[in-house]
Amino acid sequence: MASTTPIDSPPAPPVARKRAGSSSGRVGDKVFLGLSRGSGILLLVIMASIAVFLTYRASLAISENDGNFFTTFDWNPAGDPPVFGIAVLLFGTVVSSIIAMAIAVPVAVGIALFISHYAPRKLAAPLAYVVDLLAAVPSIVYGIWGALVLVPYLEGLNLWLDQFFGWTYIFEKTEVGVARSLFTVGILLAIMILPIVTSVSREVFLQVPKMNEEAALALGATRWEVIRLSVLPFGRSGVISASMLGLGRALGETMAVATVLSPSFIISGHLLNPGGGTFAQNIAAKFDEANEFGRDALIASGLVLFVLTLLVNGAARMIIARRKEYSGANA
Amino acid sequence: MSQAANTGIQERPAPAEAARPTSLSSRALPRWAPFAFAALALALGVGTGAAAGWQSHTQWGLFSALLFVVISYVTTSVVENRRQAKDRLATSIVWVCFLLAVVPLASLLWTTISRGAERLDGYFLTHSMAGVLGSEPTGGVYHALIGTLEQVGIATVISAPIGMLTAVYLVEYGKGALAKAVTFFVDVMTGIPSIVAGLFILSIMLMTKTQPSGLMGALALTILMIPVVVRSTEEMLKLVPNELREASLALGVPKWRTILKVVLPTAIGGITTGVMLAIARIAGETAPIMLLVFGSQLINPNPFQGAQSSLPFYIWEQYKVGTDQSYDRAWAAALVLIAFVMILNLVARGIARWKAPKTGR
Numbered sequence: 001m002a003s004t005t006p007i008d009s010p011p012a013p014p015v016a017r018k019r020a021g022s023s024s025g026r027v028g029d030k031v032f033l034g035l036s037r038g039s040g041i042l043l044l045v046i047m048a049s050i051a052v053f054l055t056y057r058a059s060l061a062i063s064e065n066d067g068n069f070f071t072t073f074d075w076n077p078a079g080d081p082p083v084f085g086i087a088v089l090l091f092g093t094v095v096s097s098i099i100a101m102a103i104a105v106p107v108a109v110g111i112a113l114f115i116s117h118y119a120p121r122k123l124a125a126p127l128a129y130v131v132d133l134l135a136a137v138p139s140i141v142y143g144i145w146g147a148l149v150l151v152p153y154l155e156g157l158n159l160w161l162d163q164f165f166g167w168t169y170i171f172e173k174t175e176v177g178v179a180r181s182l183f184t185v186g187i188l189l190a191i192m193i194l195p196i197v198t199s200v201s202r203e204v205f206l207q208v209p210k211m212n213e214e215a216a217l218a219l220g221a222t223r224w225e226v227i228r229l230s231v232l233p234f235g236r237s238g239v240i241s242a243s244m245l246g247l248g249r250a251l252g253e254t255m256a257v258a259t260v261l262s263p264s265f266i267i268s269g270h271l272l273n274p275g276g277g278t279f280a281q282n283i284a285a286k287f288d289e290a291n292e293f294g295r296d297a298l299i300a301s302g303l304v305l306f307v308l309t310l311l312v313n314g315a316a317r318m319i320i321a322r323r324k325e326y327s328g329a330n331a
Numbered sequence: 332m333s334q335a336a337n338t339g340i341q342e343r344p345a346p347a348e349a350a351r352p353t354s355l356s357s358r359a360l361p362r363w364a365p366f367a368f369a370a371l372a373l374a375l376g377v378g379t380g381a382a383a384g385w386q387s388h389t390q391w392g393l394f395s396a397l398l399f400v401v402i403s404y405v406t407t408s409v410v411e412n413r414r415q416a417k418d419r420l421a422t423s424i425v426w427v428c429f430l431l432a433v434v435p436l437a438s439l440l441w442t443t444i445s446r447g448a449e450r451l452d453g454y455f456l457t458h459s460m461a462g463v464l465g466s467e468p469t470g471g472v473y474h475a476l477i478g479t480l481e482q483v484g485i486a487t488v489i490s491a492p493i494g495m496l497t498a499v500y501l502v503e504y505g506k507g508a509l510a511k512a513v514t515f516f517v518d519v520m521t522g523i524p525s526i527v528a529g530l531f532i533l534s535i536m537l538m539t540k541t542q543p544s545g546l547m548g549a550l551a552l553t554i555l556m557i558p559v560v561v562r563s564t565e566e567m568l569k570l571v572p573n574e575l576r577e578a579s580l581a582l583g584v585p586k587w588r589t590i591l592k593v594v595l596p597t598a599i600g601g602i603t604t605g606v607m608l609a610i611a612r613i614a615g616e617t618a619p620i621m622l623l624v625f626g627s628q629l630i631n632p633n634p635f636q637g638a639q640s641s642l643p644f645y646i647w648e649q650y651k652v653g654t655d656q657s658y659d660r661a662w663a664a665a666l667v668l669i670a671f672v673m674i675l676n677l678v679a680r681g682i683a684r685w686k687a688p689k690t691g692r
Contacts, residue, residue: 043513043516224422
């Protein structure tokens, strides 16, 4: 009787009885559509206003800056004239993230392969579960673990690296002191992003068409050859985007770096020496003592971090999106 | 090495330079070989480490792992053949990767649990830090617990409806440029560092001269939480079979009632799971709280006015104090936080399994 279909239906005839009556349905539909579309738009508004507000406050600070924002090796917005620059932070952020990626990605791919192809069946499901749980451990817990357990532990490794690989320059330790260095930060970040990179890679490896693997097996391939010929080519873009998601995390990680690193405003190629800094760590460390102008300066550095993570995540998503079409055509 | 040059039928012809035994009847290492290699490598690694006097046991482990890979590769290529050796090499590398990763993660959990259990008791959970000096072995986490619960609660109340409605829009209505843009930016928003979300709210606070409060922290957490809720709700709504929607629409039920009464109830288990996982994620965020809530040693049950504390922030605070007693407090609070997050995770996944939509697959 009550002939109501979605919004774009032809005008319904007036109905006497009211059960999900046409007019109330129409209004309800409009309200509901408005609400849900509104929240979608709200999301876009939030993203846009993050960019706008950060840029505005950053411009306030940068216009007063006496040094060059990109090349100054100092952070003194409270001085007269105020001087601050992100060179050290950019260096530290990029270097620690690169170390983290260099360690985490191969290991994560290994673990993902372990879970998807090597582990005994009974072990695989609980393992995947545990990896997902580990992704939920808060970063501050990694932070205090890094500072109180990992740092003392890595001293031996640092000495060893210095002793045998000191000639590489980057592993030469010229300053005595605990291992609160960018290298340690890189290792800790690697441990932190392992779970996320692993779980995304594992998902991709599990999606490899069984047919491809069985074809390789039928040709007499060993397990490694199956993986090299059918699993890795299929999963490559998935692994790339997983790593970039991990990279995005590593770039923006605050607490773990703030607890472990002993910061200083120098750029040094000796990665084992304490010192350096990252964007997020600098914000955390300098915030308490900053006045309003100092906070604007920190917001300016945060804006750079925002843009950096935006680029990395955007690229990762685009790779995933392209892959989706590919696997869809394949299925 | 290559005296038994019998090639099996399923093998392609071996290269002329060395006819390797590759058939089923050729020599193969016994099944226990990897364990023997592992034991040998471990013994050698420990022996070398002890002899050379390396201080760090990590080095012993790393050296053993390296030895294991080398021993198994060499032995296999001598006894079996190169392809098998490569296969075994890959297998051992994968195993080593796994073990390497397990060590730090296990150490993290073990340290948190063992160190945290020292201080964790009823007193710790029911007292604040009011008037407690860094070197005193008393004090507790009550004020931080209240802060976390309130901030996370407010963030959930704001972001759950927004996130769910956005997901409904994307799945049920979304076509065209707007939906595409929203999908893309939800993805990008997932990757916003928590400190940037904090700075965003901070810039608003600077402009409106607002004082720090729990609410401000909750707003930053909202930004972090919305995309997670959207993503998981979207996945769940996509699992709802189309037949259900069509049946309801065919009965003349308006679309909004179909969504509210048919689609959402079907997916409610998964949606709940998603929201709980999102809560677990934001409960551990420290950076926004540090910028926006400011931290307090006192119990402040009002999230709309005055500084509060929160569990992750409390851990950071206690870590910075730097005395043995404050480290103990930090570990105990870390244990409380991890327990909170893990329980949420486990319950959420339990609900997901229990209420999974029956899609007939």
